Amino acid sequence: xxxxxxxxxxxxxxxxxxxxxxxxxxxxxxxxxxxxxxxxxxxxxxxxxxxxxxxxxxxxxxxxxxxxxxxxxxxxxxxxxxxxxxxxxxxxxxxxxxxxxxxxxxxxxxxxxxxxxxxxxxxxxxxxxxxxxxxxxxxxxxxxxxxxxxxxxxxxxxxxxxxxxxxxxxxxxxxxxxxxxxxxxxxxxxxxxxxxxxxxxxxxxxxxxxxxxxxxxxxxxxxxxxxxxxxxxxxx
Amino acid sequence: xxxxxxxxxxxxxxxxxxxxxxxxxxxxxxxxxxxxxxxxxxxxxxxxxxxxxxxxxxxxxxxxxxxxxxxxxxxxxxxxxxxxxxxxxxxxxxxxxxxxxxxxxxxxxxxxxxxxxxxxxxxxxxxxxxxxxxxxxxxxxxxxxxxxxxxxxxxxxxxxxxxxxxxxxxxxxxxxxxxxxxxxxxxxxxxxxxxxxxxxxxxxxxxxxxxxxxxxxxxxxxxxxxxxxxxxxxxx
DNA sequence: TCAATAACTTTTCTCGAGATTTTTGTCTAT
DNA sequence: ATAGACAAAAATCTCGAGAAAAGTTATTGA
Numbered sequence: 001x002x003x004x005x006x007x008x009x010x011x012x013x014x015x016x017x018x019x020x021x022x023x024x025x026x027x028x029x030x031x032x033x034x035x036x037x038x039x040x041x042x043x044x045x046x047x048x049x050x051x052x053x054x055x056x057x058x059x060x061x062x063x064x065x066x067x068x069x070x071x072x073x074x075x076x077x078x079x080x081x082x083x084x085x086x087x088x089x090x091x092x093x094x095x096x097x098x099x100x101x102x103x104x105x106x107x108x109x110x111x112x113x114x115x116x117x118x119x120x121x122x123x124x125x126x127x128x129x130x131x132x133x134x135x136x137x138x139x140x141x142x143x144x145x146x147x148x149x150x151x152x153x154x155x156x157x158x159x160x161x162x163x164x165x166x167x168x169x170x171x172x173x174x175x176x177x178x179x180x181x182x183x184x185x186x187x188x189x190x191x192x193x194x195x196x197x198x199x200x201x202x203x204x205x206x207x208x209x210x211x212x213x214x215x216x217x218x219x220x221x222x223x224x225x226x227x228x229x230x231x232x233x234x235x236x
Numbered sequence: 237x238x239x240x241x242x243x244x245x246x247x248x249x250x251x252x253x254x255x256x257x258x259x260x261x262x263x264x265x266x267x268x269x270x271x272x273x274x275x276x277x278x279x280x281x282x283x284x285x286x287x288x289x290x291x292x293x294x295x296x297x298x299x300x301x302x303x304x305x306x307x308x309x310x311x312x313x314x315x316x317x318x319x320x321x322x323x324x325x326x327x328x329x330x331x332x333x334x335x336x337x338x339x340x341x342x343x344x345x346x347x348x349x350x351x352x353x354x355x356x357x358x359x360x361x362x363x364x365x366x367x368x369x370x371x372x373x374x375x376x377x378x379x380x381x382x383x384x385x386x387x388x389x390x391x392x393x394x395x396x397x398x399x400x401x402x403x404x405x406x407x408x409x410x411x412x413x414x415x416x417x418x419x420x421x422x423x424x425x426x427x428x429x430x431x432x433x434x435x436x437x438x439x440x441x442x443x444x445x446x447x448x449x450x451x452x453x454x455x456x457x458x459x460x461x462x463x464x465x466x467x468x469x470x471x472x
Numbered sequence: 473t474c475a476a477t478a479a480c481t482t483t484t485c486t487c488g489a490g491a492t493t494t495t496t497g498t499c500t501a502t
Numbered sequence: 503a504t505a506g507a508c509a510a511a512a513a514t515c516t517c518g519a520g521a522a523a524a525g526t527t528a529t530t531g532a
Binding site for chain 3: 045046056060078079
Binding site for chain 1: 253254255258293296297300301303304306312313325328329331332335336339397398399400401403404408
């Protein structure tokens with residue numbers, strides 16, 4: 001029996017990139033999430049290898065890594081494309097996220113120790129500070145808010161012992177990030193996100209799993225509604 | 237808005253392999269699932285490229301594809317390894333499978349049409365025939381049973397509209413296949429699997445979601461118990 | 473004018489060799 | 503005898519060029 005208690009994640013994400021392929025992978029991933037390469041675009045190796053300053057085989061590996069995240073689709077013998085976006089897809093992503101993330105939060109609340117509580121409070125504090133800065137309208141802090149929002153959601157489910165749920169949740173979070181950028185750019189702070197986060201933290205620390213998962217569900221689903229109210233052709 | 241109703245799967249699996257890399261990928265996947273390459277083994281490119289008769293870069297791509305399935309883990313600058321196996325990991329896989337597969341089955345039962353019912357009945361019939369042959373103890377039919385068992389489980393959730401749930405379920409099924417082989421080789425037919433399948437089909441066709449998901453949960457979890465009762469060192 | 477075929481261009485896929493990094497083995501000094 | 507450091511070996515990672523396939527344009531015949 002292997003020791004799996006402190007096993008590493010299924011795909012390392014927090015580590016520094018140690019290979020050129022991984023560096024190109026991260027740049028490409030950011031460019032796809034930010035919309036530099038638009039959904040459905042063809043990703044030609046010959047063109048991109050110059051842009052990202054790596055060899056053809058290396059860029060190919062980077063693209064393969066993006067297939068794992070389902071940000072790129074590969075059709076045999078016909079190259080790579082940026083994964084398409086659609087409202088149906090986002091609805092699917094969101095609902096699946098709710099399914100996984102509520103289950104993970106429930107387990108976290110049941111199993112989390114003092115250190116977990118502390119990490120949740122800390123992540124919430126960091127996120128709150130970022131929201132303060134965001135109110136000023138600084139552009140650089142938007143990137144920071146994204147990272148801390150992600151860290152907050154990860155902290156919430158940090159005590160969930162299931163590596164698989166966390167792995168899948170990680171993939172879905174990347175996916176939804178693409179869509180969330182659409183809605184947040186248009187409506188800077190449309191809803192009281194802070195209050196929602198606060199309510200989740202309160203319920204979680206009170207070990208009220210039912211309440212915490214209920215609020216989290218609504219919180220996630222609200223982003224779906226926000227995207228639904230965008231102009232119909234904006235998603236393409 | 238893109239049409240996503242009949243969109244292709246996230247990773248094509250049923251299609252024929254159109255590239256050498258994909259051919260090598262399938263061979264490697266089978267060898268890993270069947271235990272030719274054991275958990276934790278190092279997968280040296282220089283050694284394997286001769287064995288699978290492809291170039292180094294091509295085999296590298298095949299390994300990258302296996303990382304997507306989490307059957308292989310890649311550590312930057314330190315090569316590839318067969319993903320380790322452990323009882324904790326299998327418990328995690330199984331519980332996550334239950335979470336996803338019951339949700340998918342519930343939706344299938346709610347949304348499935350006549351064609352879905354027919355595909356379930358057909359897959360169940362194929363599986364039953366394979367079980368008849370398996371009773372004779374033929375070796376070739378074991379492979380067949382695996383394929384049809386998989387097809388049966390896929391048919392059950394075939395009417396679930398969530399591509400993401402089906403995608404994740406697909407990955408987990410491959411994973412659990414590695415473990416299931418351990419238990420089924422030792423105890424040819426330890427439990428009345430046929431009756432369990434029959435009960436699921438009956439409840440599904442009766443549109444009794446609660447009953448169907450309950451039986452499916454127990455059905456999946458029973459495999460976990462079977463593996464738990466193996467000799468402790470057998471899993472390594 | 474339109475459809476089908478053929479030649480051409482672009483792109484993907486594949487391979488082997490060279491440069492870095494990790495691992496292994498040996499030797500020396502405390 | 504053990505620990506540390508240096509050197510040799512193995513493996514990984516990277517690159518550019520050649521082969522196969524897909525996509526595009528031009529030509530020919532009805």
